[in-house]
Amino acid sequence: YYVAERVINRRIVLKRNPYYRGDRPAHVDQVVWTVGESEEACLLATEQDRIDHCVSIGSPGVPPTAFRRLAAQYGINRPGGQFFVGSRLQxxxxxxxxxxxxxxxxxxxxxxxxxxxxxxxxxxxxxxxxxxxxxxxxxxxxxxxxxxxxxxxxxxxxxxxxxxxxxxxxxxxxxxxxxxxxxxxxxxxxxxxxxxxxxxxxxxxxxxxxxxxxxxxxxxxxxxxxxxxxxxxxxxxxxxxxxxxxxxxxxxxxxxxxxxxxxxxxxxxxxxxxxxxxxxxxxxxxxxxxxxxxxxxxxxxxxxxxNRSFVSRSLGCFLHHPVYGFDIAAVCKKR
Missing domain, CATH: 3.10.105.10 (Dipeptide-binding Protein; Domain 3)
Structure with a gap:
């Protein structure tokens, strides 16, 4: 992927690199990062499948009080699931x-x-x-x-x-x-x-x-x-x-x-x-x-x-990463 667009404090767009010939996966054509949503709004949008994942600098991107409910409702680290927990180098x-x-x-x-x-x-x-x-x-x-x-x-x-x-x-x-x-x-x-x-x-x-x-x-x-x-x-x-x-x-x-x-x-x-x-x-x-x-x-x-990651029901192929949270190149959209 390469950075196709960047609007400071608003949006970053990654697109598949047509010149890449390596063996790393690239399941989606583009990744759009939208900046500025509150933790509460981002969580609601993810549960409604309007966005795929919430992240924040130095924090998981959803309210800390929500994790117990998410674990109970969606389970932890289930294959094809929505809530994932793994070690983090922080x-x-x-x-x-x-x-x-x-x-x-x-x-x-x-x-x-x-x-x-x-x-x-x-x-x-x-x-x-x-x-x-x-x-x-x-x-x-x-x-x-x-x-x-x-x-x-x-x-x-x-x-x-x-x-x-x-x-x-x-x-x-x-x-x-x-x-x-x-x-x-x-x-x-x-x-x-x-x-x-x-x-x-x-x-x-x-x-x-x-x-x-x-x-x-x-x-x-x-x-x-x-x-x-x-x-x-x-x-x-x-x-x-x-x-x-x-x-x-x-x-x-x-x-x-x-x-x-x-x-x-x-x-x-x-x-x-x-x-x-x-x-x-x-x-x-x-x-x-x-x-x-x-x-x-x-x-x-x-x-x-x-790392505690909550993703939309339509996001698949989630792969935990101890530094970056998840592997962007590995994710896919469920059909």
């Missing part, structure tokens, strides 16, 4: 801005640990909807990382969180959170507000659309303490989960290291891990992930996400 996390006084310096490591103990990961996972993913306290997914279990995954531990908070050199009464102005972002923010209040911290939440939130978070000097991050990778390699997010070469804008976390020892271990191959490489990155979370956490990981 992690949700809460980045700590180390340029801010709340997280700057070794005296504030205790605060970072306090937050990791204070947050209720099961409740935060619910914000991503039914079958949304697997809660975690590490950035690298279990298949690539190490199941160290450093912080509680079964719920908040405010008693331990308060003990760590008491050790912090600076105890900020308020932290500023940048979150997303959708249903999921609001739910995460409200859960975090309640969790942090239990240890004596108020949360000042600023809501932005997905792109704006990350553009602001990537601008050095932006006045936030915490940001809800989502990180997707293009291939199953543990370095791709850590290396960009810990890039020590910080710029004025366009940073992916939203934590502004720079530690020479961590950078040296990344360089050393990149010299390795195979299982030794995987273990080196997995150990770095676990050691960071235990000794000096740059963030609070929340959940490793799944």
């Amino acid at each position: 992690s949700a996390y809460l980045a700590f801005n180390h340029d801010r006084p709340a997280f700057k310096g070794p005296g504030q490591i205790a605060l970072k640990k306090a937050i990791n103990y204070a947050i209720d990961r099961p409740e935060l996972a619910r914000a991503f909807g039914y079958l949304g993913g697997r809660r975690s306290d590490q950035m690298v997914p279990p298949a690539l990382g190490r199941d160290a279990r450093i912080y509680p995954l079964g719920g908040a531990d405010p008693a331990t969180a308060r003990k760590w908070y008491a050790r912090a050199k600076l105890k900020p009464p308020t932290l500023v959170l940048y979150s997303h102005n959708n249903q999921r972002g609001v739910a995460v923010a409200e859960t975090l507000r309640f969790n942090l209040k239990q240890i004596g911290i108020e949360l000042d939440v600023k809501y932005y659309d997905f792109g704006t939130a990350f553009a602001k978070a990537g601008t050095r000097g932006e006045p936030f303490d915490l940001v809800l991050g989502l990180w997707s990778v293009d291939y199953a390699e543990p370095a791709s989960f850590l290396e960009p997010l810990l890039n020590p070469e910080l710029r004025e804008t366009g940073n992916l290291n939203y934590a502004y976390f720079v530690r020479p020892w961590a950078s040296a271990r990344m360089v050393a891990a990149n010299r390795l191959t195979g299982e030794a490489r995987r273990r080196a990155w997995a150990d770095l992930d676990a050691d960071l979370m235990r000794d000096d956490p740059p963030w609070a990981p929340l959940i490793h996400l799944t």
Whole structure:
């Protein structure tokens, strides 16, 4: 397929490439992406067979509250079905801005640990909807990382969180959170507000659309303490989960290291891990992930996400893809 038309923020049209001679399938003549539908409107149109699939940057494209009903009504991963769930190379996390006084310096490591103990990961996972993913306290997914279990995954531990908070050199009464102005972002923010209040911290939440939130978070000097991050990778390699997010070469804008976390020892271990191959490489990155979370956490990981795809009754040949959600070239229309 090739891009035949693009109207910014409105429409993208893919058409079959007449010059392609490879063996990849191409069952439909064209694919039309329409931009701008709300999650609710897109879900309704899919159920009515007026469109074939809803997608959204960083989210499934339908309301998180709808997934339990869709699973019950349409089943999960049925041959020729409409609702599919599969693994996804994406992690949700809460980045700590180390340029801010709340997280700057070794005296504030205790605060970072306090937050990791204070947050209720099961409740935060619910914000991503039914079958949304697997809660975690590490950035690298279990298949690539190490199941160290450093912080509680079964719920908040405010008693331990308060003990760590008491050790912090600076105890900020308020932290500023940048979150997303959708249903999921609001739910995460409200859960975090309640969790942090239990240890004596108020949360000042600023809501932005997905792109704006990350553009602001990537601008050095932006006045936030915490940001809800989502990180997707293009291939199953543990370095791709850590290396960009810990890039020590910080710029004025366009940073992916939203934590502004720079530690020479961590950078040296990344360089050393990149010299390795195979299982030794995987273990080196997995150990770095676990050691960071235990000794000096740059963030609070929340959940490793799944792909949940709801398609129209006339769409067939659905093939799950862990990076892109589904294989566009493989889909077909049922006759």
